[in-house]
Amino acid sequence: MTAPVRRAGVFAALCTLSLAVPLFGPEVAGALAAALLLGAFVVTDGPLFDLLAYPGDYEDGRLYGLLTFVLAGVALGLLAVGTAMSTAIFVGTVFLVGYGNLGEQAVRLRTDDDVAHVIGFSVAATAAGVVGQSGTLAVDASVAAVESALPRVVFLAASGALLAALLRTVLLLYDDPVVMLSVGLLLWLLAELEPALGAVEIVAALAVTVALGYVSYALETASVAGMLTGVLLGLLTIVLGGYGWFVVLISFFGIGGLATKFRYERKRDLGVAEDNDGARGSGNVLGNAAVALAAVLGYAASSATLLPADPDPHLFLFAFTGSVATAMSDTLSSEIGSVFETPRLITTLEPVEPGTDGGVTWQGELAGLAGATVVAGISFWLFPEVDTVGAAIVVAAGFVGMTVDSLLGATLEGRLLGNQSVNFLATLSGAVVAALLVVSFAAFG
Incomplete structure (x- = not known):
């Protein structure tokens, strides 16, 4: 067993101590955390230091990796105790990060394949997240409470595992405290939205998104980070919006990915080809889909009556389709137009x-324009709310968003904005235009 695996095993065992919160209360858990923090300062060399130290800790002679990890757990625990964030999410998050890392390190012993590492982390993290949440619910409530909450527990664990795996591909190994806090806050938000899908639907959603994500990676239309981002976005879209929303979103990823490969050698000769053989990374995926995800979250929050102004959930549907139409329009315009x-x-x-x-x-x-029309046609087919006028609104929003992207590219890109920021602002403009047109037609129609 190598040093990284031994260290991951010890950190996973320490994560198990988070069960002290539901078992013995925050006071005992706080005392355990204080003991760990004290140990991180006191232990500066020897076998125990070698067991717990990250490579960078040797330079400073201090277990800063353990120190920041425990502090992140303490911060998350304080949120769980001091707010509506449940203890189950706190324990599940800590389990998820600790045991997910152990699963990844175990896989690294056998292969150097990056996808295998991601799968090892994600599977172990999901299982650990389920165990952590379920164990806490069993202690705080009952076995019956665990059974009724199991679909939501699986959804939260899988979402957290995907986000953690994604962050670990773009951050350093020593950034697990950042990963833990980010995952905990995401699960807090998702729990408030109260997804109502059953266990079968959750498993089906996971299977569909993972399968399509792997296909995108195998076809080299997405990097590992891009694949993880797409899978997470797809899962959240299915669970919080529905399969219709997912079809609209995946139409962009599918058609956009193929458009990136369109006459790729010609684009390379002209110097306009996407890097990494056209495989989209997490930044590209988020730049084009962050607004769509925000619309999905807004729709779920509105449906759950969590927003103060109580807006019409259908406004978020049009914002979603408008942003996706913009992303599709801009991608097809640049990928096809660039060969001329x-x-x-x-x-x-x-x-x-x-x-x-x-x-x-x-x-x-x-x-x-054809790309925006495709999104409008799919929306017209899938959503009763999108009638003929609604489809025209989606096309208009996509075209306006594409034009905004070009205008920003000509004026601000390279000076004040990067490519992903331009994509984000363009999709935001498409979403806003779609929502405003819907409100205008409702008021004067």
Whole structure:
């Protein structure tokens, strides 16, 4: 057994001490945390130090990895005690991070494959999250309470595992405290939304999103981080919105991914091809889908009457479709229009080099309009709320959002904004336009 596995095993065992909160109360748990913090300061060398130390701890001669890990657990525990955040989510989160890391390190002993590492972490983290939450519910309530809450427990554990796996691909190994706090806050939010799907639906949603995520990675349209981001977004969309919302979202990922591969060698010759052979990373996925996810969360919160103004949930549906239509329009416009050598700057219509931010072609504009129409057609087919006028609103929102993307590219990108920020603002404009048009037609129609 190697040092990373032994260290992960010890950290997982320490995570089990979080059960002291439901078993003995916060006072005993606080005393245990204080003892661990004191030990992190006192132990500066020797076998125990070697067992617990991350490589960077040797330079400072202090167990800062253990110290920050325990402090993150304490902060999360204080939130659980001081607010409506349940103890079950606290324990489940701590279990999830600790045992997920152990699962990943165990897989690393056998293979260097990055996907296998992610799977090892995610499976172990999900199982540990379920055990931690269920054990806490059994202590605080009863076995019957565990059975009734099991679908939600599985959903929370899987969502937390995916977020943790994603963060670990973009952060350092020593950033587990950040991962723990981020996962805990996400699960807190999701628990407040009270998803109502049963166990079978949750498992089906997981199977669908994981399968499609792996396909995107196998086809090299997404990196490992991009795959994890897409799977997490897909799972949240299915559970909080429904399969119709998911179909709209996956249409963008599928068609957009294929468009990235369209005449890729030609784009490479022109110097406008996406990096990493066109595989989309987490930043690209979030830049295009963060607004859509916010709309899904808003829809769920509105349906659960958690928002103070009590808005119409259908506004969030149109914001969602407007943002996805923008993402689709912009992707098709840039990926198809970039293979033509006569782009013009959208602000002056002067000819510019291919790949210039804000450069457009008439072929790309038509492709973008077609992309928005595809999203509108799918929405018209799936949602009764999206009638003929609603479909036209989605097309208009997508086209406006695509135009905003080009305008920002010509004026601010490279100076004040990066590509992902431009994508985010463009999809936000598409969502806002769709919602405003719906409100306007409702008021004057």
